[in-house]
Amino acid sequence: MLSVNKDNKTRLQSRQGLALMADCTDAAMMITDTRSRLVQHNESFSRLFGWAFEEVQGKDILQLLAPQASTGFFAAMRSELLAGRSVTVDKLLTGKTGQRYWVNLVCNPVMDEAGAWQYTVSVLLDITKTKMHEILNKRVLEAMARDLPLIEVLNMVCEEVERIAPDISATILQVDDQDQLHPLASPSLPLSYSSQLDGLPIGPAVGSCGAAAWHKKEVLVKDIANDPFWADYKHLILPLGYTSCWSTPILDKDDKVLGTFAFYYRENTPQVASDFHRQLVQTCIDLCALALEREQNRLRIRRLSFYDALTGLPNRSLLQTQVDQLLLSSQREQKMVAILFINLDRFKQINESLGYLAGDKLLCLVAERLKEHVRRSGIAGRLSGDEFVVLLSESNSEKINPLIERLLATLGQPFNFGGTWMDVSACIGAAIYPQDGHNMQTLLHRADLAMQQAKKIGQGRFSFFSSEMNRLAQERLMLETTLRQALRDNDGALHLHYQPQVNMKTGVLYGVEALARWQHPVLGGISPVRFISLAEECGLIGKLGQWVLAEACSQLKQWRAKGLDVPSVSVNMSPLNFHSQDLPDRIAEILDKNGLTPASLTLELTESILLDPDPATMKTIEMVHAAGVRLSMDDFGSGYSSLSYLRRLPITELKLDRSFVADLESDETARALSAAILGIGNSLNLTVVAEGVETIAQSETLCEQGYPVVQGYLFSKPLAPTELEQWLRVPPFKRGF
Ligand code: C2E
Ligand code: MG
Ligand code: MG
Numbered sequence: 001m002l003s004v005n006k007d008n009k010t011r012l013q014s015r016q017g018l019a020l021m022a023d024c025t026d027a028a029m030m031i032t033d034t035r036s037r038l039v040q041h042n043e044s045f046s047r048l049f050g051w052a053f054e055e056v057q058g059k060d061i062l063q064l065l066a067p068q069a070s071t072g073f074f075a076a077m078r079s080e081l082l083a084g085r086s087v088t089v090d091k092l093l094t095g096k097t098g099q100r101y102w103v104n105l106v107c108n109p110v111m112d113e114a115g116a117w118q119y120t121v122s123v124l125l126d127i128t129k130t131k132m133h134e135i136l137n138k139r140v141l142e143a144m145a146r147d148l149p150l151i152e153v154l155n156m157v158c159e160e161v162e163r164i165a166p167d168i169s170a171t172i173l174q175v176d177d178q179d180q181l182h183p184l185a186s187p188s189l190p191l192s193y194s195s196q197l198d199g200l201p202i203g204p205a206v207g208s209c210g211a212a213a214w215h216k217k218e219v220l221v222k223d224i225a226n227d228p229f230w231a232d233y234k235h236l237i238l239p240l241g242y243t244s245c246w247s248t249p250i251l252d253k254d255d256k257v258l259g260t261f262a263f264y265y266r267e268n269t270p271q272v273a274s275d276f277h278r279q280l281v282q283t284c285i286d287l288c289a290l291a292l293e294r295e296q297n298r299l300r301i302r303r304l305s306f307y308d309a310l311t312g313l314p315n316r317s318l319l320q321t322q323v324d325q326l327l328l329s330s331q332r333e334q335k336m337v338a339i340l341f342i343n344l345d346r347f348k349q350i351n352e353s354l355g356y357l358a359g360d361k362l363l364c365l366v367a368e369r370l371k372e373h374v375r376r377s378g379i380a381g382r383l384s385g386d387e388f389v390v391l392l393s394e395s396n397s398e399k400i401n402p403l404i405e406r407l408l409a410t411l412g413q414p415f416n417f418g419g420t421w422m423d424v425s426a427c428i429g430a431a432i433y434p435q436d437g438h439n440m441q442t443l444l445h446r447a448d449l450a451m452q453q454a455k456k457i458g459q460g461r462f463s464f465f466s467s468e469m470n471r472l473a474q475e476r477l478m479l480e481t482t483l484r485q486a487l488r489d490n491d492g493a494l495h496l497h498y499q500p501q502v503n504m505k506t507g508v509l510y511g512v513e514a515l516a517r518w519q520h521p522v523l524g525g526i527s528p529v530r531f532i533s534l535a536e537e538c539g540l541i542g543k544l545g546q547w548v549l550a551e552a553c554s555q556l557k558q559w560r561a562k563g564l565d566v567p568s569v570s571v572n573m574s575p576l577n578f579h580s581q582d583l584p585d586r587i588a589e590i591l592d593k594n595g596l597t598p599a600s601l602t603l604e605l606t607e608s609i610l611l612d613p614d615p616a617t618m619k620t621i622e623m624v625h626a627a628g629v630r631l632s633m634d635d636f637g638s639g640y641s642s643l644s645y646l647r648r649l650p651i652t653e654l655k656l657d658r659s660f661v662a663d664l665e666s667d668e669t670a671r672a673l674s675a676a677i678l679g680i681g682n683s684l685n686l687t688v689v690a691e692g693v694e695t696i697a698q699s700e701t702l703c704e705q706g707y708p709v710v711q712g713y714l715f716s717k718p719l720a721p722t723e724l725e726q727w728l729r730v731p732p733f734k735r736g737f
Contacts, residue, residue, distance in 0.1 A: 028103075028124040031110075034081075034117055036062040036074075048126055050096030065093040081109040082117050090131060092164070093124070099276065100164055102131030128164075129279050136160055140287045150295045154185035157284055157291075162188060165280060168263040169242070172250075172288055175202060175213045175257045184259065189240070196236055202257075205229045208247035209260040216257060218248040218281075243267045248281050250288045258292040261285050310360055311367035314381040319389060322379050323440040327433055330393050337433040338400045339440075340390040340407070341447035342370070345425045345459040347386035358417065362424065365415050373410055389444065397432065401473055402537040404428055404462050405480075412460055425460035427451055436465045480538045482520060483531060487543050493519050494544075496551050497718035498569070500727065501689055501711040504702065507737025509728065510689075510709045511568040511602065514552040515718045516544070536576055545577040550590050553601065555721055557594035564728055570602040570632060575609040579616055584623040598628030602653065605631060607639035610649075625650040632689070637677060646684060654681045658692020661712070664701045675705045682706075 019042075022029050028045035032038055038053075038061040046052060049065065056064065062074060069091070080087045087107040094100050103124045110119040139160060143153045158170040171186035171194065179202050183194035200206060202213040211229050212219040222244045224230045224237060230245075237245070247262035261284050263277060306318035314322060323339070330337045344350075344366065351359035363386060370380035370388055379391040390407065394400050408428060414421040429451025437443040446465040453470075454463035464470040486493040498512040516528045535541040552569045559566045577583060591598060603624065609617060625631055632653035633646075637660060656677055663670035674690070681688035690702045693712030702710060715735065716727055727735075 026126075028126075030061060030122050030124070032061055032120045032122065034078075034119075036060045036120075039119065045124070048095065048101065048124070049093075050099075055096075065095075066091060067094060068092075077107065081107060081120055084109055084111055084115070084117065090127065098167070100128075100166070101126050102128040102164075128276065132164060132280060133283050136283050136287060140291065144291060144294060150291060151184055153291050154288065155187050157287055158185045158187050161280055161284060165263075165277060168265055168277070170284070171209075171262045171264065172259055173197065173209050173213075173262070174259045174292065179213075181210060181213070181260075189264070193236055193240060205231075207233045208245040209262050212247040212249045212260050212262075213257045216249050216251065216255070218246065220244070220246040237264070241266050246277075246281075248285055250285045250292060252289055252293050258289060258296075261288055308367075308382040311364050311382050313367050313371065313388070314379065316381070316383055319379070319381040319383075319391075320440055322381075323391060323443075326379065326391055326393055327438070327440075330433065335393050335395055336397060336400070336435075337443075338392045338394065338404070339431050339433070339443040339447045340392070340404065341429040341431075341444065341451040342388040342390060342407075342411075342426050343429075343451050343455070344386040344411075345427060345455075350422075350424070361417065362415060362422075366411065366424070366426075369410055369413075370407075373407055389447075397469065397472075400430070400432070401476055404430060404473075405477075405538060408460060408462060427454040427459065428462035429454055429465065430462065430469075431465040432469060435469075476534065479520070479523075479526075479531070479534055480540075483518070483535060483538075483540060486518065487540060487547060490547070493521065494547065495519075495720075496548065496555065497720055498552075498555070498724050499711055499718040500716045500724065501570075501709050502715050502732075502737075504699075504707055504710050507732030507735055509566060511570055512566060512724065513570040513572070513604070513711065513718075514548060514555075515572070516548055517718075532574065536574055541574050541576045542580055545573060545583075546586060548572075549587060549601075553590045553594045553596055556596060556600060559721075559725070562725070564725060566728075568600045568602055568630075570604050572604045572634065575606070575612045575617060578609070578612070578620040579614050581616055581620055581623075583620050584627055587624060587629060588627060599630060602630040602632050604634040604655070605649070605651070606634050607636070607645075610645050621649065637673065643680065646680070646686075651686065653687045653689060655711075656688060656690045656707075658712075661690055661692045661698055661702070662694075664698045665695070671701065671705075674702070674707075678705055678707060 023043035025042070026044055028042065028048045030038060030041040030045055037058050038056050041053060041056075051064075062069075062077075066073070077087050077089075086109065087105075089105050091103055091105050092100055093103045093105075104127045105122060105124050107120050107122045109117045110121055112118045136157065140153060140157055143156055148156075154172045158172060161170045162168065169186070169188035171189060172184045174182045174184050176182060181197050181200045181202060183197055186194045197207075197209075200210060202210040204214050205211055205228055206214065207230055208219045208221045219229070221227045221229055224234050224243055224245060227234075230237070242264040244265040245262055246265070247260045249257050250259040250261055252258050261281060263281070306315060307313065308315045323337075326337055329335075344362075347359065347362075350362060363382075366386075366388065367380070367382060370390060374380045374390055374392070377392065381389045383389055392400065392403055394403070408426070411424065411426045414423050416422075429447045429449065431437060431443045431446035431450060433443055436446050450463045450465040450470075454461040457463065462473070464473055483494075495517050496514045497517050498514055500512055501510045502508065503510050516532070518526045518528070518531050520526050532541070532544070535544045548571055552571050556566055556569045587598075587601070591601065605621075609621075621631065630653065631649065631651045632655055633649070633651050634655045635657045636654045638657035654677065656674055660670045660674045660677070664674060678688050687709060688707060689709040689711060690707045691711040693699050693702065693710045693714045695714060698712075699710060699714055716724075719727060
């Protein structure tokens with residue numbers, strides 16, 4: 001507190017020396033009365049805040065300097081001064097132009113003789129730079145210490161900057177390893193703007209930020225509307241009212257660009273790149289570099305602790321988390337999960353003979369294949385050495401078998417070692433959730449045991465942990481091998497039976513349907529439903545289809561050579577058969593070889609063909625049709641049954657599904673449907689064949705409804721070629737017509 005005597009006023013006016021001293025100091029000084037009205041200030045005050053004495057004399061200067069301060073703040077200050085105590089406070093003050101300063105304010109009350117508060121002498125020190133550092137550093141470092149996400153920390157930087165400098169909008173963009181920009185923080189700019197910058201490559205003239213990152217130098221564009229740097233982007237920013245943009249690259253300690261920090265200015269802002277803003281930018285880019293580098297380190301640590309450094313696959317820790325999640329979701333969706341333990345065959349020898357570098361290379365190649373294999377529906381990881389793990393989630397166990405087989409086949413493909421090809425195989429052990437265990441540890445252990453089991457059988461083998469699954473899998477594998485042999489040897493194990501299709505009115509043969517039969521050397525006759533789906537799953541269906549076509553056509557030729565009148569043969573085709581675009585050529589060859597016209601052959605398709613996403617399918621169907629081969633829709637009404645496809649597919653025949661025929665006698669609806677399907681067929685000019693006719697009653701109903709062609713046990717079972725010859729020799733009237 002200043003203690004003064006009677007002539008305070010005189011002293012204030014007379015002490016020239018003191019005034020000179022006051023004017024020459026950098027500290028702003030002012031004298032105010034008890035209602036904060038300005039009585040006197042020094043030169044420095046004008047320099048700092050921009051007001052001339054005449055402009056502010058007698059005005060409530062505290063209100064002018066701190067318009068945002070609360071009434072409580074002023075009241076507290078007054079009561080201190082009133083009590084004769086000085087007040088020291090750091091405050092954000094606003095100058096004449098609206099610019100803000102952090103000021104250290106020391107107010108000393110001057111008392112009269114009676115001890116009453118008369119004036120206040122205040123010294124105001126500009127501490128903007130220090131304070132800015134202090135506040136930004138404190139807040140940002142605190143946020144980082146609390147492990148707040150990067151985006152939050154950087155938004156905080158922008159918001160703090162905008163609080164200190166309300167005339168600008170701050171943005172922070174990241175520059176990734178591919179030199180593309182990604183917005184990280186821009187709290188005052190609309191998302192619709194910043195999202196447009198996402199993925200933009202940096203370049204010598206890509207706005208202020210793209211250019212700053214490219215040149216590694218600050219780029220100040222004062223007139224966005226006319227600057228070539230902004231030519232391609234100004235339409236995005238000008239409507240938002242921003243006219244200048246100053247961007248500074250954020251560099252790491254090795255001078256690599258991590259991002260950019262930019263100020264956007266609105267029209268008529270006189271502060272573009274002022275000293276104050278420069279100080280602000282410097283503080284911010286240091287902090288941003290710190291936050292960005294820290295984030296990079298964090299990601300690197302995460303990668304090291306969760307991913308295998310050699311192959312980049314998830315390691316055991318990450319797998320653990322992923323398995324936990326997968327098991328949880330599979331439990332919810334009632335799915336099963338297969339944990340496959342994969343171990344390369346002869347890896348030790350490869351390592352020893354070719355060296356560890358080659359071994360590492362092989363592990364990376366294997367990892368690549370596994371990753372590619374599970375891309376859509378699984379997880380692949382590496383445990384250690386040549387031990388890999390694959391997780392597959394499936395709705396039922398039958399789907400898992402073919403997946404494992406495909407995986408084995410993938411790993412069995414030769415690997416390219418800088419030009420030379422190397423054959424490598426692997427053994428796979430599988431444990432299935434939920435039946436073999438409920439957690440990763442148990443499942444992995446059991447998969448490992450199964451893998452060791454597979455190793456005992458031989459290279460490139462797989463084994464399930466559960467004996468039942470194992471039995472099924474081994475049986476399937478055995479079936480597959482035998483089917484492959486049967487197709488290769490063509491020794492009669494695979495053969496065709498033919499079921500007559502007859503004219504309803506006359507009993508005359510309309511055609512025959514070729515049905516595949518397989519006599520397994522050990523298991524005996526196996527249903528086509530089973531071996532056809534096996535062939536589809538293990539990639540044999542193409543060969544099987546070709547074989548049936550060739551065999552059926554050759555048989556037709558032989559019958560005709562014997563003078564038997566078999567008008568045509570129908571062959572069942574799986575949708576997969578239409579994936580091979582050479583099917584039309586192969587058919588043409590076969591017909592040609594047997595001297596048959598295309599009309600002698602009918603291909604039976606099922607409705608599932610419409611669900612086939614392969615675009616080649618439709619094309620092949622069209623080509624076959626164009627060649628004059630007839631197409632028939634088999635099992636009509638049992639599946640997809642959308643009538644619209646009848647227009648899309650070039651078919652000439654419909655086969656009423658046998659389930660309708662079976663219910664004809666008992667079910668009114670089945671009768672109505674069979675009549676309706678015949679109606680549809682007739683109106684589309686298609687021949688409708690009723691199949692699975694077993695009883696006279698069914699036959700009579702179909703006859704009444706007007707079905708032209710029938711097929712079923714009532715007329716004949718599927719027959720071996722010689723049996724069919726005998727059947728044909730029986731005149732129709734003797735067969736019940
Ligand atoms: P599909 O094409 O609908 O063949 C008719 C099936 O019904 C045949 O069974 C036939 O034996 C049976 N059947 C015929 N008349 C009657 C009857 O009166 N009552 C009953 N209950 N059944 C009758 P199959 O031979 O077991 O063939 C089953 C399915 O396997 C066929 O159904 C067809 O989709 C498929 N298939 C057969 N051979 C081949 C082939 O060479 N290639 C393809 N892709 N699929 C084939
Ligand atoms: Mg059929
Ligand atoms: Mg059928």
